[in-house]
Amino acid sequence: MAASHSLLDPQTLSRAEPLGLFARRVVEGYRVGEHRSPFNGFAIEFSQHREYTPGDDPRHLDWKILGRADKYYIKQYEQDTNFVAHLLLDASASMAFGSGPVTKIHYARGLAACLGFLILQQRDAVTATIFDDRPRSTFPRTDSLGKAQQLCKVLTDLEPSRPGNLRACLQDYAARLSARGIVVVIGDFLDDPADLLQALRRLSLTRSEVIVFQVLDHEEISFPLEGNIRFIGLEDDSRLQTNPADLRKSYLAAFHEHQKAVRRACEQCGVHYTLCDTSRPLAEALTGYLAFRSKAG
Amino acid sequence: MQFLAPAALAGLAALSLPVIIHLLNKFRVREVRWAAMRFLQVAAQKNERRVRMEDLILLILRCLVLALIVFAFARPTFDKVDRADLVAGDPLTVMVLLDQSASMGASDGIETRFAAARDAALAFLEGLPSGSAAGLLLVHDGFASPVARPTRDLALVRRSVELARLTDRGTDFEPALRAAVEALRNLPGRREIHLFTDNQLVGWRELERVRELLRGAPEVQVVISAPSLGDGPVTANLAITNLRLDTAVPIAGQPIRVLVEVTNGGAMPVGGVRLALAVNGEPASADAVINDLAPGGTRHVPLLVRLPETGFHTLTASLPTDRLAFDNRRTLAVQVAPAREVLVVEARRGPSAWQGSGHFLAAALAPVDAEAAARHYLNITRVTAAELDASRLSEYAVIFLAGADPIAPAQAAALAAYVREGGGLVVMPGEPTPAELFSDAPWPDILPASLSTPLEPARGGVEPAPYNHPLLTLWNDPAAGNLAALRFARVFPLAPFDSPEVQVALRFADGSPAVLERSVGRGRVVLFAAPPVPAWTNLPLHPAFVPLMHRVFAASARGSALRLNLAPGEVFQAPVPIEQLNRDVFVRGPATDARPVAVGSVELVEARAMLRVRASAQAGRHSVYVGQIERPDFIFAVQTPAEESDLRIAPPNVLVAPPAAGAEAAPAFVAPSAPFLTAKQLWMIALAAAAFLSCAELLLALRTSRSR
Secondary structure, eight states: OHHHHHHSOHHHHHHHGGGOOOOSSOOOOSSOOSEEOSOOSSSSEEEEEEEOOTTSOGGGBOHHHHHHHOOOEEEEEEOEEOOEEEEEEEOOGGGGOOSSSOOHHHHHHHHHHHHHHHHHHTTOEEEEEEESSSEEEEEEEEOOGGGHHHHHHHHHHOOOOSOOOHHHHHHHHHHHOOSOOEEEEEEOOOSOHHHHHHHHHHHHTTTOEEEEEEEEOHHHHHOOOOSOEEEEESSSOOEEEEOHHHHHHHHHHHHHHHHHHHHHHHHHTTOEEEEEETTSOHHHHHHHHHHHHHHHO | OEESOGGGGGGGGGGHHHHHHHHHHHHSOEEEEESOHHHHHHHHHHHHHHHHHHHHHHHHHHHHHHHHHHHHHTOEESSOOOTTTSOTTOOEEEEEEEEOSGGGGOBOSSOBHHHHHHHHHHHHHHTSOTTOEEEEEEESSSEEEEEEEEESOHHHHHHHHHHOOOOSOOOOHHHHHHHHHHHHTTOOSEEEEEEESOOBGGGGTTHHHHHHHHHTOTTEEEEEEOOSTTOSOOSOOEEEEEEEEOSSSOOTTSEEEEEEEEEEOSSSOBOSEEEEEEETTSSOSEEEEEOOBOTTOEEEEEEEEEOOSSEEEEEEEEOOOOSSOGGGEEEEEEEEOOOEEEEEEEOBSSSSGGGBTTHHHHHHHSOSOHHHHTTSSEEEEEEETTTOOGGGGGGOSEEEEESOOOOOHHHHHHHHHHHHTTOEEEEEOOTTOOGGGGGSTTHHHHOSEEEOOOBOOSSOOBOOSOOOSTTTGGGGSGGGOOSTTOOBSSBOOEEEOSOTTEEEEEEBTTSOEEEEEEEETTEEEEEESSOSSTTTBSGGGSTTHHHHHHHHHHHHSTTTTOOOEEOTTOEEEEEOOGGGTTOEEEEEOSSTTOOOEEEEEOEEETTEEEEEEEOOSSOEEEEEEESOSSSOSEEEEEOOOGGGGOOOBOOTTTTSOOOOTTOOOOOOBOOOOTTHHHHHHHHHHHHHHHHHHHHHHHHHHHHHHHHO
């Protein structure tokens, strides 16, 4: 429980809260909220008229126009609605890496918890899924702020131990997505960028807004290691003994190439991409993204 | 190729160090659980071959650097070096002996032997193996020790060699070799003595002692390095080997006979050479031409000069300069004394002067008329034994007992004290003197012989020339007459005492002594076998009587002990008035531009004020000043030993003793160890290559760390 509490960093939340999380797009909601609903129907604010087509509910006919012009028009209205945020957390074994006290999974849990709390606080709904090679645990959809603690517990329950399968998990999740919303994917995305591209494309087809947070350790980014080191893979048993100084230049070249591919995939799918360095404070990454989002409208 | 220090090759084991370090690095592995293995594997695949190749090259370079350093320490050389001569190239402990005797001044027209030897010594010191120690002794007839003990400060030794100067001293290798052996005794490692010399034969006069010395120190090897310059005979070397007065007593204004000995030390006969004699450095006042002097031949050339006044003078004989310059010039210091007092103790048979037994002697000592006698340099006083004042004996330069009456014991004791104080006593026993008288004290302590009752000799003549005693060498020259006509009718048989102080000056024809001489204290006693009266001998009537008596006077006169002609390094000493005690003493050397240099002060020696000056190593005239530098109080001359002109060279293996029957000769002499330079050159090349490869390794390591 203590671990779940620590995910909600008060400092992070206090900095991020004023910014809120506003849906960049019109989202479908199941109750009136601060977000515009794509459904024009029976709300207070008139939107437009359209011609009646058989099957329309006769209660929406504009009788005044029918009386004056003897034409059948249906009145359409706009209404505000809330949204559902889908938090997808990668908990594959590679997320267990950390050169300092904060591992990637730790950082990612904190990020997901903070986002969830903020969303619940603005009376939107949150659902969370933790996966590696398949979905492992799910936090059911809720709009109750009181369930934030349960969300945290779910996030901390699973320890990274298995290799991941991002493409399969995301595609599967997209197939089960019933309504448009905001999909937040948090992971290290060290897999093949082509898999990521396919997964993001599938998510985009749901017309949901997709946000990607890539959580990486500082050593993975700058590769500053020295000495004779035997590297052991976290997701498989591959081993490589070498002097990092001998490979630094080539490693960084390959890594930057991969990062470019990840960004390109995100751009192609209209996905917001944010890189999170675990050596930087979580608040910095979260507020930075929310500020960008506010500006983008 | 061979290695002078093969033990250093054991350092090749150090080649394993880079390999061990490489393997240790392989085993000293840190494990890291890593997420982004995909990129690492890509990078490793891309670089694996290049990294391995570069690592291999670096490993090879490091091993090569180590191998070259070990190679350099092993001191490789391409020359064939006898290991017995050069043990493993270990550091040496060396005593360098540099000959600075006068013979080293021989020149080939370009440079002297000394300059060549000095250069050779410097080159040798330059080529010594690292860690060697060296000392330096400068060799002449003694030795100087600028660096008495071996030191590792070779720069100091080299500087001392550079500062060494040629001297006019003789050669004797024995003292310096003994000092060098002592300096090397008890030191560890390989020890050598390197003697840089012309290897002059006369320098080995103590050869047997040197060989014995080296037999006692078999661990010390002696290397004789004679410069190649001047190894051949000097074709022209005319030398003045002696210069001396041939006049008993030099008198101011009177002709003085000077004998110059000229020797042809060259390989060719000499003719038409001018010999000049100068007084006090003035232009030559006498000269002669030497003709037809064969190689090795010697000629005595008499020259006559006049000394202007009393006091100290120098006579300088000179020849035209040849390739050995020091012996073309020789200087003799002479003191012309003022009038001296002479006492003749005689027996008188009547009131007239001619009736005294010392009449002929007095006339011979002052052979002038009464008017000239006042100006004569010898003032003769004639007394009888009874008139002899024992308290005034010290006023006389010489006292003659010419057939005198018996001397009272108190007077005899006073005479003995007078002699010991430096006086001269000439005893000519006569008719009134019983032989037994001289058996009483103190006569046996001062006379050179005991006397017996007079008798008539069977053969009254004296031995013919040549004569060795300085009193009689004049008559070795036939031009000066001879002593063949001398006859003795009666003589006191003389039995010389067995003492090194006693010398026989002249013998009778039967071999018994006629004239004897004995040094007693600071004085001298001359004993004749007969009195100077015609009844006993015709000596007073003989032409040789006057010069003989003057020579006797000169040889025995008080103050004649002052040695004015010294060998280099000897001490000139002279008594001075007591009021000059502690005054500064200055000496001006023979150089034309020399200035008086303070050398000390007058000292108190045995209750007398004594001036002591160590003669410099430069031959020629030296002026001594006491308390002032205006007028010299003394003048003495430094003369190079005549044998230094003998340029004969000893064989290179002079130190190898002839092997005894059945015994194997122990080689004390070894060849100069020349390979030092070669070894050093290869050593430097190896180190330079190691440095180059180190730079290459560094650059490659930097480049590879950047490129990866």
